[in-house]
Amino acid sequence: MLRLSKLTDYAVVVLARLEAEGGVQTAPGLAASSGIAEPTVAKVLKALGHAGLVEGLRGARGGYRLARPLAGIPLSEVIVAIDGPIALTACVDGATGGCETETLCPVRGRWDPVNQAIRAALSAISLADLAGPRSASCAGHAAPRPATNATATNPTRAKPALQPAAE
Amino acid sequence: MLRLSKLTDYAVVVLARLEAEGGVQTAPGLAASSGIAEPTVAKVLKALGHAGLVEGLRGARGGYRLARPLAGIPLSEVIVAIDGPIALTACVDGATGGCETETLCPVRGRWDPVNQAIRAALSAISLADLAGPRSASCAGHAAPRPATNATATNPTRAKPALQPAAE
DNA sequence: TTCAAATCGGACCTGTGTTGTCCGCTTTCG
DNA sequence: CGAAAGCGGACAACACAGGTCCGATTTGAA
Numbered sequence: 001m002l003r004l005s006k007l008t009d010y011a012v013v014v015l016a017r018l019e020a021e022g023g024v025q026t027a028p029g030l031a032a033s034s035g036i037a038e039p040t041v042a043k044v045l046k047a048l049g050h051a052g053l054v055e056g057l058r059g060a061r062g063g064y065r066l067a068r069p070l071a072g073i074p075l076s077e078v079i080v081a082i083d084g085p086i087a088l089t090a091c092v093d094g095a096t097g098g099c100e101t102e103t104l105c106p107v108r109g110r111w112d113p114v115n116q117a118i119r120a121a122l123s124a125i126s127l128a129d130l131a132g133p134r135s136a137s138c139a140g141h142a143a144p145r146p147a148t149n150a151t152a153t154n155p156t157r158a159k160p161a162l163q164p165a166a167e
Numbered sequence: 168m169l170r171l172s173k174l175t176d177y178a179v180v181v182l183a184r185l186e187a188e189g190g191v192q193t194a195p196g197l198a199a200s201s202g203i204a205e206p207t208v209a210k211v212l213k214a215l216g217h218a219g220l221v222e223g224l225r226g227a228r229g230g231y232r233l234a235r236p237l238a239g240i241p242l243s244e245v246i247v248a249i250d251g252p253i254a255l256t257a258c259v260d261g262a263t264g265g266c267e268t269e270t271l272c273p274v275r276g277r278w279d280p281v282n283q284a285i286r287a288a289l290s291a292i293s294l295a296d297l298a299g300p301r302s303a304s305c306a307g308h309a310a311p312r313p314a315t316n317a318t319a320t321n322p323t324r325a326k327p328a329l330q331p332a333a334e
Numbered sequence: 335t336t337c338a339a340a341t342c343g344g345a346c347c348t349g350t351g352t353t354g355t356c357c358g359c360t361t362t363c364g
Numbered sequence: 365c366g367a368a369a370g371c372g373g374a375c376a377a378c379a380c381a382g383g384t385c386c387g388a389t390t391t392g393a394a
Binding site: 226 | 338339341342343
């Protein structure tokens, strides 16, 4: 479907929220303000921090902070941080495990211009373009999953998942 | 990972094969010449025929035929035929299933420029660009690549780099 | 007329990838 | 010294795509 993962979408939302709030924000706080589950937000922030897009401050009174303004972050960077390198096909960078069965692939290596075009298109758009100048107060983005399965769920902490309307 | 499905890759291969052979080709014949499993080729051809890219001739002595020359088929059309509409996120201009719970998503509707940019980039590339001028037969194990194109743009990209490097 | 070849349309099962969650550890502030 | 918060990893469950097969229909040829 040529679609990117939901985590990337969450990352954009969290990043936009981070810019709107400004300063240092905690993962639970961002989760509450964005309506995404806390562990998911933490996961996204973690990947973002690993990619250098946000800066994580440990310890009490810690949190996350934007390393660069949104206008200076191209969308492609977020996608790379969350979803990995941008490549439409598996036949990139060698691919000695896919098409080796017959080596009849006539388009072998021809996808590079396509990937480059996509990458260029994604790099031309910054997060500021996505978030917009006006950052509306976003209290909820999506309802992840009802979490009906209780097989491995150990309610030790019994944390209320996220109900933006209930809270 | 922003990757399109393998079926689309197969479709490009089959289409290129169809152009190289010319005339009417049967699905088993294309499967043999392309190295793809017969049922898979049949499935791809079926979708391609449904999209109007190829013409299926039923009955004995039947087969598939290109409805248009490859140069007149943009890559985006193949992707749409196989993978469905091009949309990076589920929050595309309809989105009556995901974010409708709150409709407060700050990036709601902002993905459209991205989708359009991707679509434009994909539409600017024709299948003829992917299949190459005439090098559709690289069945020899000794001759892996004709090297008629300028592909070696990224020599080393095996590891998921954290930094997007120079774009 | 009858048979064979090939497409058409659908349903089915399996595998990979993504998603979402949790746990323990480390670090820092009060 | 205790609490808060990030960090790192691993895990199970789910969903989708991938791949296969079946029957039905159509058409050319014997």
